[in-house]
Amino acid sequence: MNRGRNALASWLLTVGFSYLYLGEFLGHRVEGQIAASSELGVASLVLLSSGISVIMTVRWARSSGKADENLETASPRRRFLLALLGSAGGLVATLAAALFPNRRWGSVTGSKIFLVRPPYKADLARDEWGGSKVTGYRRLGRTGAFVSDISLGSGSSTGGRQTLEVAREAIDRGINYFDTAPDYSEAGSENRLGEAMKGRRDKMFVATKFCLPHGHLGPGTSVEGYTNAVEGSLERLQTDWVDLIHVHSCNSVERLLDENVHEAFDRLKEAGKVRFLGVSTHTPNLEEVANAAIESDRFDVMMLAYHFGAWPALSDIIDRAAARDIGIVGMKVLRGSQHHFLDWSPDERDSFTQASFKWVLSNPGVSCLVISLWESGQLDEFLYASGQSLRPQDVAVLERYQELTSDSHCRPHCGLCLDGCSEGLPIHDILRHRMYFENFGAQKEAMRLYASLDQGAEVCGSCDAPCRSSCPSGIAIPERMRDAHEMLSASPGRSLG
Numbered sequence: 484m485n486r487g488r489n490a491l492a493s494w495l496l497t498v499g500f501s502y503l504y505l506g507e508f509l510g511h512r513v514e515g516q517i518a519a520s521s522e523l524g525v526a527s528l529v530l531l532s533s534g535i536s537v538i539m540t541v542r543w544a545r546s547s548g549k550a551d552e553n554l555e556t557a558s559p560r561r562r563f564l565l566a567l568l569g570s571a572g573g574l575v576a577t578l579a580a581a582l583f584p585n586r587r588w589g590s591v592t593g594s595k596i597f598l599v600r601p602p603y604k605a606d607l608a609r610d611e612w613g614g615s616k617v618t619g620y621r622r623l624g625r626t627g628a629f630v631s632d633i634s635l636g637s638g639s640s641t642g643g644r645q646t647l648e649v650a651r652e653a654i655d656r657g658i659n660y661f662d663t664a665p666d667y668s669e670a671g672s673e674n675r676l677g678e679a680m681k682g683r684r685d686k687m688f689v690a691t692k693f694c695l696p697h698g699h700l701g702p703g704t705s706v707e708g709y710t711n712a713v714e715g716s717l718e719r720l721q722t723d724w725v726d727l728i729h730v731h732s733c734n735s736v737e738r739l740l741d742e743n744v745h746e747a748f749d750r751l752k753e754a755g756k757v758r759f760l761g762v763s764t765h766t767p768n769l770e771e772v773a774n775a776a777i778e779s780d781r782f783d784v785m786m787l788a789y790h791f792g793a794w795p796a797l798s799d800i801i802d803r804a805a806a807r808d809i810g811i812v813g814m815k816v817l818r819g820s821q822h823h824f825l826d827w828s829p830d831e832r833d834s835f836t837q838a839s840f841k842w843v844l845s846n847p848g849v850s851c852l853v854i855s856l857w858e859s860g861q862l863d864e865f866l867y868a869s870g871q872s873l874r875p876q877d878v879a880v881l882e883r884y885q886e887l888t889s890d891s892h893c894r895p896h897c898g899l900c901l902d903g904c905s906e907g908l909p910i911h912d913i914l915r916h917r918m919y920f921e922n923f924g925a926q927k928e929a930m931r932l933y934a935s936l937d938q939g940a941e942v943c944g945s946c947d948a949p950c951r952s953s954c955p956s957g958i959a960i961p962e963r964m965r966d967a968h969e970m971l972s973a974s975p976g977r978s979l980g
């Protein structure tokens with residue numbers, strides 16, 4: 484009887500491990516993220532635990548009936564069946580426990596998954612791109628640092644794909660500016676960059692954000708809350724200081740000028756733990772936030788969503804920032820990265836990323852751009868554009884891209900339609916998460932981000948859509964929102980975080 488209880492306890496433990504760890508591991512594998520060694524470790528633990536449970540089940544079955552004097556030992560056939568059924572039941576429960584945290588995938592049909600294309604690199608690598616290195620370095624405003632014009636970014640949707648090897652190779656190829664944040668891949672990005680920089684920290688200019696691995700720091704955060712967050716980043720990055728700390732994804736002047744964040748920065752700077760202050764923003768309030776940052780004269784760097792076709796006021800902001808010697812870092816430079824989906828020639832498609840980079844860097848007010856990458860081939864392709872001038876044929880490709888995508892690309896800093904939604908939905912955020920899913924191949928992360936929103940697009944299905952004509956670019960908001968919900972949500976609700 485004891486053997487039976489032990490076998491049961493072992494299976495319960497195995498099912499618990501499977502639910503807690505194997506589910507996450509499977510989710511990351513399905514999404515295409517590289518499994519961290521710790522995740523492989525827990526997967527092995529579940530396998531080991533399953534094996535032990537099977538052995539205990541077999542031992543229990545073999546002794547079946549022996550504990551009761553009044554019973555004869557069960558027949559070999561019965562013992563075999565008991566062992567088989569007990570083990571099979573345990574294994575099925577273990578598998579179900581691993582699948583349960585990924586049940587959102589139930590609403591993602593095969594066709595949607597296969598819509599997702601590989602990373603945003605060219606279909607055909609060209610010989611001349613092989614081994615490209617950074618050839619352009621630019622001054623990052625008043626920081627005085629000279630940084631690689633094409634630099635390594637990370638991101639909530641793609642950070643989990645970066646590998647240690649590629650980050651090291653990026654350094655070898657001349658990238659000296661890393662942008663990361665605690666919430667990119669839930670601290671995975673900082674951990675990896677910390678490993679990659681070992682022994683080369685002095686060569687690198689490292690930017691991270693006031694943030695925690697599981698979310699942003701909002702209004703009301705204490706000075707200690709901010710300083711502790713930076714201490715966590717320093718630990719993960721395995722360094723004594725970061726060069727630049729951004730107010731992360733800043734969506735309001737209130738957050739930008741929060742006294743506590745500035746007090747925390749001053750204390751950290753005095754202690755030699757941070758050097759410069761920045762702000763990153765791609766909010767609909769970008770203009771207001773960026774103008775306030777320039778006027779405050781507190782910020783050394785601004786990281787802005789900037790790409791071909793950005794609205795004219797953004798160029799004006801960059802000019803005024805440059806006049807105050809504020810460094811500008813461009814992000815989201817691929818304008819939604821839809822080039823793989825367009826009906827155009829392979830040459831046009833494969834020249835899109837380099838043309839986009841050259842256009843961003845053609846603005847002398849821009850110090851560098853950051854781009855997520857996780858394959859050596861992307862380094863070849865992307866760095867081939869370093870130090871290069873914009874050519875007429877590049878502009879032609881970008882104009883064609885704009886023409887083909889104007890009714891499907893939701894600009895990250897826009898928000899002009901938000902007042903047109905009777906439900907107050909964050910249309911720009913929902914369509915951005917859809918973009919992560921469809922264009923960046925980060926399905927699970929997009930679903931997680933969508934699930935974390937206070938409001939989703941489930942109401943769009945029964946709404947009479949007063950938002951219909953509120954997008955100046957002609958985006959069919961109601962339809963794209965309904966599709967976004969179907970794509971990003973668990974069926975039938977959004978209850979999973």
Ligand code: SF4
Pocket residue numbers: 892893894897898899900901910911914953954955956958960
């Ligand atoms: S849907 Fe159109 S108006 Fe709304 S945020 Fe996107 S680009 Fe701007």
Ligand code: SF4
Pocket residue numbers: 903904905906907908910940942943946947948949950951960961964
């Ligand atoms: S259809 Fe959706 S986005 Fe449009 S007004 Fe209704 S709830 Fe808002």
